[in-house]
Amino acid sequence: MFTIGDFASLGRVSVRMLRHYDSIGLLRPAAVDPHTGYRFYRADQLRRLNRVIALKELGLTLAQVQAIIDDAVDVAELRGMLRLRRAQLEAQVAADTARLAGIEARLRMIETEGRMTSQDVVLKEIPPVRVAELTGVAPSYQTRDIGPVIQPLYPQLFQRLAAADVAPSGPGLAYYQPADGDGEAVVVHAGVTVDADPARAADFAIVDLPAVPAAATIVHQGSMDEVEASMQVLAGWIEENGWRAAGHAREVYLEYCQDEPEKGVTELQIPVVRA
Known part of the structure; x- marks a missing residue:
């Protein structure tokens, strides 16, 4: 099972949101430690979370979402509801574009459930790597919060590398860490592999990421x-x-297509240990 923080990261939602869903009975944790009160979740609960987010983005109240989910709405019905909402969103101001993209992504993910396989998951050792990086802070792990923070970091990073005469030696990568404190904020690290001496860093950082003895990895297309x-x-x-x-977790951008993101190829790496 996964801690609430790990589950929030995997589901691209905030910990605060998961706690609220627990309090109203919409998404209970699979287990709660009786001594510490820590919440734990199963991987298959991501399916329910995906439906909750998709329906909430339709503008339904959480009470309505719970009623619909508990009645086991099938994929075809959910697709129809999302498409209707899509037509409404397209008529709204440009600020709603990010929300529409989130709905589309959740819909496609729900449609692929049951057809995707774990056969492409590879367990492997990740060697140490030196990266030049810039960082930013996102409000939460949600994709719509991460995207606006990480996207401008890469152009800035490559401009600064060029000015410092530091050439990339490998692919770009990103990783995320909780910000200090008890909030939902996430430190976003946008980096690229380099062979440069850390002393050459000026208005960017050069850091050594340690080896990972075991990581579950999968190549994400798109x-x-x-x-x-x-x-x-x-x-x-x-x-x-x-x-x-x-x-x-790390994201290694094997093929990065800024103008055509649907052509991107990214290896997702999650360090693991035996449970």
């Missing part, structure tokens, strides 16, 4: 707006094979 589906496959594989998440 836009990162739709990464939740691949994360769900990884979560299921980790739980089914007796592992648990044990560190910060």
Whole structure:
């Protein structure tokens, strides 16, 4: 099972949101430690979470969402509801575009449930890597919060690398860490592999990421707006094979297509240890 923090990261929602869903009975944790009160979730609960988010984005109240989900709305009905809402959103102001993209991504992920397989998950050792990076802070793990923070960091990073005469030696990568304090904020690390001496860093950082003895990995094809589906496959594989998440997940951009994100190829890496 996964801690509430790991489950929030995998589902791209906030911990606060999961606590609220627990309090109203919409999404209960699979287990609660009687001594610490810590919540734990199963990988298969991501399916219910996906439906909750999709229906909530339709503008339904949480009470309505619970009633619909408990009546087991099928994929075809849910697709029809989402498409109707899509037509309404397209007529609204440009600020709603991000929300529409989120609905589309959740819909595609729900439609692929049952057809995706964990056969493509590879357990492997990740060697240490030196990266040049810039960081930013996002309000939460939600895709619509991460995207606006991480996207401008890469152009800035490459401009600064060029000015410092530091050439990338490998692919770009990203990883995320909880910000200090008890809030939902996330530190976003946008980096690229380099061979440079850390002393050459000026207005960027050069850091050494340690080796990972064991990581569950999968190659995600397409836009990162739709990464939740691949994360769900990884979560299921980790739980089914007796592992648990044990560190910060990484995204390695094997093929990065800024103008055509649907052509992107990204390896997702989650450090694991035996449960």
